[in-house]
Amino acid sequence: MSSNSEDLSPEPVKSYRDAALYCIERLEANNFEAYVVGGTVRDIFLGREISDLDLATSALPEEVHLVFSAHKVLDTGIKHGTVTLILPAADSELLLEITTYRLESTYSDARHPDQVEFTNSIEEDLARRDLTINAMACHPNRGILDPYGGQQDLKAEILRAVGKPRERYQEDALRILRTLRFAAELGFSIEEHTEQALLASCERLALVAAERLNVEFLRLITAAHSPRIMDKYWSVIAVFLPELSILADSDVRKSYLPQLNQLPAQVADRLAYLSALALLYRSADAAATICKRLKCSKSLTKEVSCLSEYAVRAIPVNKLSVDEARQHLSRFERSLEDLLLLKTLLGQSLEDIEEFRKIDQELSAANLNGLRSLDIDGQDLIALGFEGEAIGAALDNLYKAVLCENLPNDKATLLERANTYLHRI
Numbered sequence: 001m002s003s004n005s006e007d008l009s010p011e012p013v014k015s016y017r018d019a020a021l022y023c024i025e026r027l028e029a030n031n032f033e034a035y036v037v038g039g040t041v042r043d044i045f046l047g048r049e050i051s052d053l054d055l056a057t058s059a060l061p062e063e064v065h066l067v068f069s070a071h072k073v074l075d076t077g078i079k080h081g082t083v084t085l086i087l088p089a090a091d092s093e094l095l096l097e098i099t100t101y102r103l104e105s106t107y108s109d110a111r112h113p114d115q116v117e118f119t120n121s122i123e124e125d126l127a128r129r130d131l132t133i134n135a136m137a138c139h140p141n142r143g144i145l146d147p148y149g150g151q152q153d154l155k156a157e158i159l160r161a162v163g164k165p166r167e168r169y170q171e172d173a174l175r176i177l178r179t180l181r182f183a184a185e186l187g188f189s190i191e192e193h194t195e196q197a198l199l200a201s202c203e204r205l206a207l208v209a210a211e212r213l214n215v216e217f218l219r220l221i222t223a224a225h226s227p228r229i230m231d232k233y234w235s236v237i238a239v240f241l242p243e244l245s246i247l248a249d250s251d252v253r254k255s256y257l258p259q260l261n262q263l264p265a266q267v268a269d270r271l272a273y274l275s276a277l278a279l280l281y282r283s284a285d286a287a288a289t290i291c292k293r294l295k296c297s298k299s300l301t302k303e304v305s306c307l308s309e310y311a312v313r314a315i316p317v318n319k320l321s322v323d324e325a326r327q328h329l330s331r332f333e334r335s336l337e338d339l340l341l342l343k344t345l346l347g348q349s350l351e352d353i354e355e356f357r358k359i360d361q362e363l364s365a366a367n368l369n370g371l372r373s374l375d376i377d378g379q380d381l382i383a384l385g386f387e388g389e390a391i392g393a394a395l396d397n398l399y400k401a402v403l404c405e406n407l408p409n410d411k412a413t414l415l416e417r418a419n420t421y422l423h424r425i
Helices: 016-029 039-046 061-067 122-127 150-156 165-171 174-186 192-207 210-221 226-232 242-248 250-262 267-281 286-293 298-312 319-330 336-345 350-365 378-384 389-404 411-422
Strands: 034-037 053-057 072-077 082-088 093-100 102-104 116-118 137-139 143-145
Touching: 016 034, 016 053, 016 061, 016 082, 016 093, 034 039, 034 122, 039 053, 039 137, 039 150, 061 072, 061 082, 061 093, 072 093, 102 122, 122 143, 165 174, 165 192, 174 192, 174 210, 174 226, 210 226, 210 267, 226 250, 242 250, 242 267, 242 286, 250 267, 250 336, 267 286, 267 298, 267 336, 286 298, 298 319, 298 336, 319 336, 319 350, 319 389, 336 350, 378 389, 378 411, 389 411
Parallel strands: 053 093
Antiparallel strands: 034 053, 034 137, 072 082, 082 093, 102 116, 137 143
């Protein structure tokens, strides 16, 4: 086959819609079939902004390379027939996933098909998908293909598995968590038979790679309807995060889950809150364990651990303790207000919260946040005659004096006080 290429110097596309039209036209000009599929079609019907574009085609990956030889095409999922086409856009680039129509066999590992067989039928390709709302295809001339009633389920706000639900979840266990994530993002309910199959198959989530669970779970907990889904399907989540089996207690769910949405929709905040609950009720190292199970990055793990630990720690209401917390939080560019929100949601008294806030404001007004805030440093103390460990000890004592004794933070006063330490050495 030779590519029918008329656009060796293609113009930049203006939108995903233009990109889809361009790609379908190019593939059809070379005697292949192509449709927009999956989440892109779903989001169009929901009126959501299109942030990516998936195409399915009868062309094999090597044929897609030939059709789009004027562009960069990456073999991002070549084993499963997927390549990524990079198109020039007005001020950037658009990435489009193009996948060959395919059938799938058994799934021995509960995640990946044992083999992938390509097909020329878009209908057979749609039959392998997870939910009806994701099993629609769109063509600029042929219109919508919707063999499983995805449009109707979108209108009814229902998540329904394609075909036999038990088979879909037995094939690919990650679909179980994906279904919950869609429910949390869209606010949809799960159809009865789909829900029954999901619950019956949930133990298979233990077979799924942590990296895949990470993506779906972190999207779930930051979604608008996450409290309802966490409340109803906690037992599914506890399969791969046993620390959250504390949610088996209905009083815990009732007391804490509704407040999840009062936090920013940020992974670290939501994960810290859930880890803090586990810390309160069970595990001494919940944050580190949860993050390890999800294979979170080291930086995220440290941030979540810091937030959750201080959220449950009984911090004395004084400048020294508040300053220590502020210093730890500042390593992650977090403020005391971030911590106070967590402590409020976990039941800290409003009186204490206001006292913490007052001290925080005082420290901020005085520009105090650790030893670097002092108007002198180690070199100044060396000039006075301090040596070795005595330098650090003197700086610590000076900082405590500034915090607790209202010692003025100016160089002359600090040096005068340091002299009194020197005489004690």
